[in-house]
Amino acid sequence: MMKNxxxxxxxxDIDEKHIEEAVPTxxxxxxxxxxxxxxxxxxxxxxVGAFAFGKxxxxxxxxxxSAASGVATLYNDKIYIALISLxxxxxxxxxxxxxxxxxxxxxxxxxxxxxVADYVEASGETDIELYACTVxxxxxxxxxRDGEAFWPIVRIEK
Amino acid sequence: xxxxxxIALYWDRSEEAISQTSEKYGRYCRAVAYSILKSAEEAxxxxxxxxxxAWNAIPPAKPNNLRTFLGKITRNxxxxxxxxxxxxxxxxxxxxxxxxxxxxxxxxxxxxxSAAEDALIRDALDRFLKGLPxxxxxxxxxxxxxxxxxxxxxxxxxxxxxxxxxxxxxxxEKLRKTLEKEGILL
Numbered sequence: 001m002m003k004n005x006x007x008x009x010x011x012x013d014i015d016e017k018h019i020e021e022a023v024p025t026x027x028x029x030x031x032x033x034x035x036x037x038x039x040x041x042x043x044x045x046x047x048v049g050a051f052a053f054g055k056x057x058x059x060x061x062x063x064x065x066s067a068a069s070g071v072a073t074l075y076n077d078k079i080y081i082a083l084i085s086l087x088x089x090x091x092x093x094x095x096x097x098x099x100x101x102x103x104x105x106x107x108x109x110x111x112x113x114x115x116v117a118d119y120v121e122a123s124g125e126t127d128i129e130l131y132a133c134t135v136x137x138x139x140x141x142x143x144x145r146d147g148e149a150f151w152p153i154v155r156i157e158k
Numbered sequence: 159x160x161x162x163x164x165i166a167l168y169w170d171r172s173e174e175a176i177s178q179t180s181e182k183y184g185r186y187c188r189a190v191a192y193s194i195l196k197s198a199e200e201a202x203x204x205x206x207x208x209x210x211x212a213w214n215a216i217p218p219a220k221p222n223n224l225r226t227f228l229g230k231i232t233r234n235x236x237x238x239x240x241x242x243x244x245x246x247x248x249x250x251x252x253x254x255x256x257x258x259x260x261x262x263x264x265x266x267x268x269x270x271x272s273a274a275e276d277a278l279i280r281d282a283l284d285r286f287l288k289g290l291p292x293x294x295x296x297x298x299x300x301x302x303x304x305x306x307x308x309x310x311x312x313x314x315x316x317x318x319x320x321x322x323x324x325x326x327x328x329x330x331e332k333l334r335k336t337l338e339k340e341g342i343l344l
Binding site: 002003004005006007008009010011012013014015016018019020021022023024025 | 223225226233234288292296
């Protein structure tokens with residue numbers, strides 16, 4: 001018998017403990033089942049979440065934010081102030097629930113300023129952005145994003 | 159059913175012994191055989207032969223660990239079958255690759271074989287394995303006792319195939335040195 005075959009054969013009689021320790025687990029079949037079950041569970045959660053919260057979805061935009069009270073933005077030589085109540089939003093024709101679809105194209109990056117306005121145009125890229133508004137409003141409205149907070153801002157005559 | 163109860167059935171010469179064995183360890187034996195023979199039919203045959211061998215061996219045998227008792231029989235029968243099959247058609251399959259790998263562990267020697275030497279080699283193997291870190295030992299046994307493909311081992315342990323190959327290579331080197339040091343010539 002070839003030497004390596006003999007080694008392979010003799011390997012048969014090693015201590016049972018070692019053979020038992022290395023028993024292949026039927027993990028593959030079980031794993032697949034678990035993966036699918038987890039996927040299904042996630043899908044259910046997503047569906048339930050969407051259904052339960054879809055209607056009363058918290059607005060992406062935050063018009064009721066008093067922190068935005070009186071915040072002024074200077075853009076293209078025009079001044080805008082933040083709409084901070086739902087009444088004000090409705091008054092210009094914004095929907096009651098303000099969501100992502102209201103956000104239009106990116107117009108400019110903004111920065112904080114201490115002068116005439118609180119926000120002015122920035123020369124480089126910042127985490128403050130100005131967007132157009134997709135809704136046909138009665139007055140000129142833009143959307144301002146500062147980090148995670150969104151505010152509709154309405155133009156005022158100087 | 160408890161191993162003890164199954165073994166009792168063998169001792170009672172009850173035919174239920176086989177069906178209980180098959181239910182509990184059939185899949186395990188087929189897996190061991192399949193790794194070697196890569197054919198479901200051949201694996202099934204070897205497994206059935208295993209039951210027969212077990213029936214003839216128990217009594218007087220009273221295995222402590224029924225699973226490995228059966229596993230060893232299956233592995234042996236499968237290797238026999240593999241030899242026969244490969245004599246008819248040259249090479250291929252996991253066993254060829256495994257044999258090639260093991261050839262590295264074999265220190266040079268003359269051709270005499272003896273039962274006494276066999277016992278020495280078995281002893282040396284046991285001591286060698288005991289001295290390995292647990293994960294390394296498990297990988298080594300999966301490869302050279304169970305003859306699992308490297309890909310399967312890598313998946314099960316969550317390692318890359320490369321890591322498994324390297325671990326095996328290093329361990330084979332270690333085995334070769336151990337056998338040389340103990341003056342074991344295969």
